[in-house]
Amino acid sequence: MQHRLIQVIGVISTALYVAFIIWIYAAAPRSFKEVATSAEVTVGTYQVDQEKFDAALRLFRQQQYRAARDEWQRADPAQRDARTQFYVAYAFYREGWGRVYNDTELFKQGLAAIDRAIDSAPSGSLTIDDPDLQMHTPAELKTELQQGIEPSLSDFNPLKVFRQRK
Amino acid sequence: MRKEHRSKNEALVQFIALPMIFLTVTLLGGLRVSAEDRGFVFVVPPLITLVLAVLLVVLFVRGRLIEIERWLTSDQPPLTNLSHALTLLSLFFASSQAFNSVLPESGLLFWLFSFFFLWTLWNNLYSFFDATRLVRSLTVLFGTAFVLKHMIIATLYAPEGSWLKKLAGVLLEGLSLGTLSPQVFAPATGYISFFTLALYVGGLILLPSGPKRDPRLELQRIIAAYRGLPQNDRQLMSQVINDDQKLLSAAEPPSPGDLQDH
Numbered sequence: 153m154q155h156r157l158i159q160v161i162g163v164i165s166t167a168l169y170v171a172f173i174i175w176i177y178a179a180a181p182r183s184f185k186e187v188a189t190s191a192e193v194t195v196g197t198y199q200v201d202q203e204k205f206d207a208a209l210r211l212f213r214q215q216q217y218r219a220a221r222d223e224w225q226r227a228d229p230a231q232r233d234a235r236t237q238f239y240v241a242y243a244f245y246r247e248g249w250g251r252v253y254n255d256t257e258l259f260k261q262g263l264a265a266i267d268r269a270i271d272s273a274p275s276g277s278l279t280i281d282d283p284d285l286q287m288h289t290p291a292e293l294k295t296e297l298q299q300g301i302e303p304s305l306s307d308f309n310p311l312k313v314f315r316q317r318k
Numbered sequence: 319m320r321k322e323h324r325s326k327n328e329a330l331v332q333f334i335a336l337p338m339i340f341l342t343v344t345l346l347g348g349l350r351v352s353a354e355d356r357g358f359v360f361v362v363p364p365l366i367t368l369v370l371a372v373l374l375v376v377l378f379v380r381g382r383l384i385e386i387e388r389w390l391t392s393d394q395p396p397l398t399n400l401s402h403a404l405t406l407l408s409l410f411f412a413s414s415q416a417f418n419s420v421l422p423e424s425g426l427l428f429w430l431f432s433f434f435f436l437w438t439l440w441n442n443l444y445s446f447f448d449a450t451r452l453v454r455s456l457t458v459l460f461g462t463a464f465v466l467k468h469m470i471i472a473t474l475y476a477p478e479g480s481w482l483k484k485l486a487g488v489l490l491e492g493l494s495l496g497t498l499s500p501q502v503f504a505p506a507t508g509y510i511s512f513f514t515l516a517l518y519v520g521g522l523i524l525l526p527s528g529p530k531r532d533p534r535l536e537l538q539r540i541i542a543a544y545r546g547l548p549q550n551d552r553q554l555m556s557q558v559i560n561d562d563q564k565l566l567s568a569a570e571p572p573s574p575g576d577l578q579d580h
Binding site: 154155156158159160161162163165166167169170172173176177180181182183 | 325326329330333334337338341344345348352355357358359360362397398400401404405408
């Protein structure tokens with residue numbers, strides 16, 4: 153009877169350990185803190201740090217986009233919150249936008265962030281009700297970012313300098 | 319009582335400790351620590367390590383370190399077979415990750431080390447081995463690869479090394495036309511690898527060639543085999559057993575009662 157119990161414990165613990173190893177290699181956390189965050193994401197208890205998010209939003213409104221992105225990174229270390237990732241992409245857009253030309257590198261990072269926002273959005277849809285923004289959905293922002301890095305004939309239009317940042 | 323403790327301890331080692339040891343090796347074998355930000359880097363085992371692990375398991379079977387017919391048999395309950403199968407699977411993945419731990423991550427060195435392992439294991443397949451010699455040989459094999467990767471090459475390419483070491487690294491890189499290019503990790507990687515290999519060898523030492531069978535099951539198996547013999551062989555077997563019994567009774571000392579009668 154005792155042998156049977158030991159065998160059952162052995163099989164269960166082995167199965168759990170195998171699952172843990174597969175999960176850790178798939179999640180590839182960089183630190184023990186990330187291990188904890190990834191575990192929270194897996195079990196569905198992950199939440200964004202609201203205080204840090206608000207602090208980042210204040211920085212964003214003061215046009216301190218890099219500082220805002222750093223703060224959002226701390227608020228959403230797993231990069232799993234659609235709303236935060238939308239704002240991160242917006243910060244990349246605003247910082248990279250230029251009257252004469254756009255910063256392609258920043259726009260590419262913005263595209264990566266907006267893709268994360270789309271992936272993380274519940275049922276794929278997300279609308280941000282922020283009067284300070286002119287684009288409220290990931291689709292609008294993604295189109296803007298894509299157009300910003302794609303070369304076209306309109307790039308040679310001198311009237312382009314009069315366009316407005318959104 | 320002592321026999322009961324022994325049986326319980328053996329079951330604990332066989333069904334819990336061994337899979338845990340081998341799975342810990344599986345977990346740590348691919349773990350590196352980045353030299354830049356000290357972050358974890360998980361390296362998935364390359365395909366060649368799986369090939370090497372297959373060769374190693376074949377070697378284990380040939381060297382009688384594992385007697386498959388004792389680990390997995392239809393005489394045992396399904397739960398026992400499942401437990402044994404998990405232990406053997408964890409041994410396979412631990413072997414793969416033990417190779418991953420001592421193989422360079424990329425470049426010419428990766429292929430050189432892989433070839434060195436492949437050649438040694440292939441040659442060993444055609445050599446005479448017993449379990450003890452096999453474990454000794456593997457310890458030397460992994461030890462050599464560990465010293466080469468984590469001590470010699472890591473020192474040559476270490477960013478904080480002395481100018482002489484750096485010069486030797488640059489010369490080596492120049493001589494190999496830049497094909498060596500080993501990835502540099504934090505020194506903690508070497509410690510993790512050492513612990514992983516020590517755990518792996520420890521697990522191999524603890525690994526029984528085959529689990530002990532239930533004596534009642536063993537008896538049933540012998541009786542079934544006896545009944546399956548042809549008539550002549552059964553008679554021969556009975557004769558051998560009778561002769562043995564006679565020899566045993568002749569060897570037994572007379573009881574005190576017998577002495578008194580004389």
